[in-house]
Amino acid sequence: MQDRGFSAFNLPSLRRLWDVPASVSYAHFLGRKLVAFLLTVQGVGAFALITLGVLLTKFGVARGLVHGLVRREIARAGLRLLPMFLFLAAALGFLVIGQTVSWLTRVGAIGYLGTIMVAVVVRELGPLLTALVVLARVGTANVVELGTARATGEVEALEALGIDPVHYLVVPRVIGMAVGVFSLTVYLILGAVASGYLWAFVQDVPLTPGDYFRELAGALSGLDFALLALKTVCFGGIIAVVTCYQGLAQPLRLEEVSSATVRAVAQSLVACVLLDALFIVIYLVAG
Amino acid sequence: MSAPTESNAAPVIEMRGVTVGALHNTETVVATDVNWSVAPGDFWVIAGLQGAGKSDLLLTTAGLLPPRAGDCRLFGEPMPIFEEPRLATRLRLGLVFDGGQLLNQLTVAENVELPLRYHRNLPHGEIEQAVRVMLEATELLPWSANTPGTLPRPWRKRAGLARALMLKPEILLVDGPLGGVDLRHADWWLGFLGQLARGHPLLGGRPVTLVVTSDALLPWRNYARQFAVLAGQQFTVLGEWAALERSKVPAVRALREGRLPEVTQADPSGTEWTPASGSAK
Numbered sequence: 001m002q003d004r005g006f007s008a009f010n011l012p013s014l015r016r017l018w019d020v021p022a023s024v025s026y027a028h029f030l031g032r033k034l035v036a037f038l039l040t041v042q043g044v045g046a047f048a049l050i051t052l053g054v055l056l057t058k059f060g061v062a063r064g065l066v067h068g069l070v071r072r073e074i075a076r077a078g079l080r081l082l083p084m085f086l087f088l089a090a091a092l093g094f095l096v097i098g099q100t101v102s103w104l105t106r107v108g109a110i111g112y113l114g115t116i117m118v119a120v121v122v123r124e125l126g127p128l129l130t131a132l133v134v135l136a137r138v139g140t141a142n143v144v145e146l147g148t149a150r151a152t153g154e155v156e157a158l159e160a161l162g163i164d165p166v167h168y169l170v171v172p173r174v175i176g177m178a179v180g181v182f183s184l185t186v187y188l189i190l191g192a193v194a195s196g197y198l199w200a201f202v203q204d205v206p207l208t209p210g211d212y213f214r215e216l217a218g219a220l221s222g223l224d225f226a227l228l229a230l231k232t233v234c235f236g237g238i239i240a241v242v243t244c245y246q247g248l249a250q251p252l253r254l255e256e257v258s259s260a261t262v263r264a265v266a267q268s269l270v271a272c273v274l275l276d277a278l279f280i281v282i283y284l285v286a287g
Numbered sequence: 288m289s290a291p292t293e294s295n296a297a298p299v300i301e302m303r304g305v306t307v308g309a310l311h312n313t314e315t316v317v318a319t320d321v322n323w324s325v326a327p328g329d330f331w332v333i334a335g336l337q338g339a340g341k342s343d344l345l346l347t348t349a350g351l352l353p354p355r356a357g358d359c360r361l362f363g364e365p366m367p368i369f370e371e372p373r374l375a376t377r378l379r380l381g382l383v384f385d386g387g388q389l390l391n392q393l394t395v396a397e398n399v400e401l402p403l404r405y406h407r408n409l410p411h412g413e414i415e416q417a418v419r420v421m422l423e424a425t426e427l428l429p430w431s432a433n434t435p436g437t438l439p440r441p442w443r444k445r446a447g448l449a450r451a452l453m454l455k456p457e458i459l460l461v462d463g464p465l466g467g468v469d470l471r472h473a474d475w476w477l478g479f480l481g482q483l484a485r486g487h488p489l490l491g492g493r494p495v496t497l498v499v500t501s502d503a504l505l506p507w508r509n510y511a512r513q514f515a516v517l518a519g520q521q522f523t524v525l526g527e528w529a530a531l532e533r534s535k536v537p538a539v540r541a542l543r544e545g546r547l548p549e550v551t552q553a554d555p556s557g558t559e560w561t562p563a564s565g566s567a568k
Contacts, residue, residue: 057371062405148391156310157388159351161402161450162378168405251311 040267047245048237051174054166066172073176077138077236078183085184088133089191096120097196098203101212105205113212114219121192122224123283124276130185131235131272134177135265139243142173143264146247147257155248169248174240181236182229223286231279235272242268297363299458299496300325300348305357307340307347307522316355317343321522323515325458330484331498332507334542335517341500342385344517345460348498349382361458378406381456385463387447389435396422396431399449406454417453424489425449426475441472448479452489458496459483465501473506481510504531504542516542 097117104110146169149155158165197212246264247257302323309315317340325331335341346352347359350367359366361380368377389398400418403409409417422428425445435443444464451459464476479487480499486492501507504514514525518538525531531543 064408065401065404145392152391153384153386153388154390156346156351157384157390157447160349160382160384160388161405161454162374163402163405 043249044242044245044267044271047249048241051166051170051241051244054164055171055174058164058167058171061167066167069168069172070175073172074179075176077134077173077177077180081134081137081180081184082187084133084137085130085188086191088129089188090195092121092125092129092188092192093195093197094199096125097192098199101196101200101205101207102203105207110207111215113207114215114217117193117196117216118219118224122189122220122228123279126189126192127181127185127228127232127235128272128276130181130188130232131239132269134181134184134236135239135243135268135272138177138180139239139268140261140265142240142243143247143261144257146244147252147260148254150248150250150252151254151257165248170240170244173244174237177240178233178236181239182232185228185232223283227279227282227286231275234275238271238275239268242271296326296328298324298360299327299362300498301358301360301363302348302354303358305347305359306355307344308352308355309340309343310346310352316520318517318522319520321357323522323524325496325498327457327496328484328494329496329498330480330510330512331515332504332511332513333498333500333515333517333522334502334504335500337502339517340520341517342462344522345382345462345498345500349380349460350377351382378454379456380458380460381451381454383444383447383451383459383461383464385444385466386440387435387443387445389438389443389446389450391435394432394434395427395438395446398435398446399427399453402450402453421449421453421489424487425479441468444468445472455490456495457493458498461497461499463500463502465503465506477506477510484510484512502542503545504539505545 100116100120101110101113104113104116149169155165155169158168193213193216197207197209200207200212243264246260246267252260300323302321305318305321305323306316307318307321309317321344333341333344343352347354347366350359350361353367361368362376364373364376368374389395390401393401396418399421400414403414403417407414418431419428422431425448427442427445427449430438430442430446435446438446448461448464461480464480465473468476480497483490483495484497486494497511499507499511507514508528511528513527514531516523516525516536516539523536523539525534525539531539534540534543
């Protein structure tokens with residue numbers, strides 16, 4: 001170890017790491033990670049099924065109260081984020097559409113505009129960006145709220161009142177986030193398309209609004225609309241289930257709420273990306 | 288082991304050989320072999336030091352914490368009750384937590400109306416009126432628009448009581464009503480619970496079966512009818528105050544007289560605080 005030529009390994013902590021038998025410790029590390037991943041998948045899956053069961057079996061229970069909660073969650077995960085999404089739509093339009101139109105014009109390939117726009121903004125960037133922003137703005141708040149409620153005994157209080165915590169706390173959040181992500185994605189795409197044309201117009205790209213929107217419409221199919229709705233609803237549902245699971249499904253102490261929040265964000269992110277990859281396969285097969 | 292209480296009426300709460308675990312520690316046991324019957328109209332006080340497991344015993348009684356072993360029944364039905372068809376039985380029992388355990392996102396009035404809004408399909412005006420009556424009876428009206436975070440602890444406890452009473456339960460479990468409150472609040476709690484036990488107009492004059500936990504026995508002398516002690520993982524039924532006065536068990540004497548026995552000062556773990564087997568001598 002004295003003279004390996006790796007100056008970074010002169011640090012004592014890293015030297016120790018280097019001395020550890022790599023094959024065994026890395027195998028253990030990966031094994032632990034894999035087991036933790038599988039346990040999380042199992043837990044989140046079970047929690048999702050329980051939530052679905054409660055959603056179906058208690059559909060008519062306390063309708064007035066629960067509908068009010070659902071409206072509140074839709075406002076929180078959708079309506080209140082609209083100004084931010086208008087800003088993001090403008091930025092996305094400038095960044096993606098403006099650049100694409102500009103470059104396609106230069107190489108004389110403006111005919112591919114619609115295909116590229118639909119592939120990038122409608123199928124990929126719009127839903128994923130929306131999901132990530134909702135995760136950051138509302139998902140994290142979910143974990144903190146529910147984790148605190150769990151740590152301070154509010155969940156036991158609900159149970160003592162004969163109120164199912166999943167019905168009262170989780171179901172409205174799942175519906176609210178699913179509707180919120182879907183609606184915000186639609187607004188984001190529309191805003192991005194509109195602001196993209198404005199950017200192209202500013203750059204003196206020879207493209208009339210009619211041609212621009214005709215290109216986009218020509219590249220869209222019925223499948224795009226159906227899969228966009230399904231994908232965004234799934235994104236919203238996944239974020240809600242994962243954040244509620246981390247905040248609610250296991251006993252928490254107040255000091256554990258912050259780590260639960262970090263865990264929920266990482267797991268939601270991974271789940272959304274994996275789901276996105278699945279949808280890419282569906283697009284490729286169906287397209 | 289504790290002796291079952293004797294009563295002619297069918298018990299509303301019944302425990303046979305129950306082992307009570309701790310809510311926040313799956314490996315801890317707070318009471319073993321609990322044998323206890325609560326008859327309709329009883330007013331029980333369960334006394335014990337802090338950390339003895341009174342709250343866990345109450346949670347098990349309320350069906351929120353499944354017993355580790357043994358049989359726990361409410362109105363003859365096995366607990367815990369989570370199924371929708373048996374929910375009506377469970378709603379005949381109300382639980383007031385030590386800290387009130389109000390929902391922090393809601394105001395006091397919204398907390399109090401929550402059980403009615405969830406379980407009863409009543410017009411909004413009717414719910415508002417019922418909440419107003421309850422807040423007046425518990426002197427919470429000035430705090431109705433406050434969120435729990437802005438409420439002093441004694442008032443949070445009262446809000447928890449008001450919420451638990453909204454469904455007009457036949458049994459009320461109250462965890463530590465006198466803990467951390469001043470004399471004025473303690474006097475109010477004693478008077479109000481005494482009135483509930485006799486029959487309060489809020490509940491149509493029907494007497495409520497009460498189970499209360501406390502750190503001391505003396506304040507309850509003129510209010511409660513039955514007493515029990517939880518110490519050293521043993522739940523000991525003492526019966527009426529007269530039986531309690533005759534007891535020579537250090538734990539019982541200490542809780543009755545409100546001062547620690549010498550043995551406890553030498554034994555902070557509380558092991559020697561365990562009452563002798565069987566009921567009080």
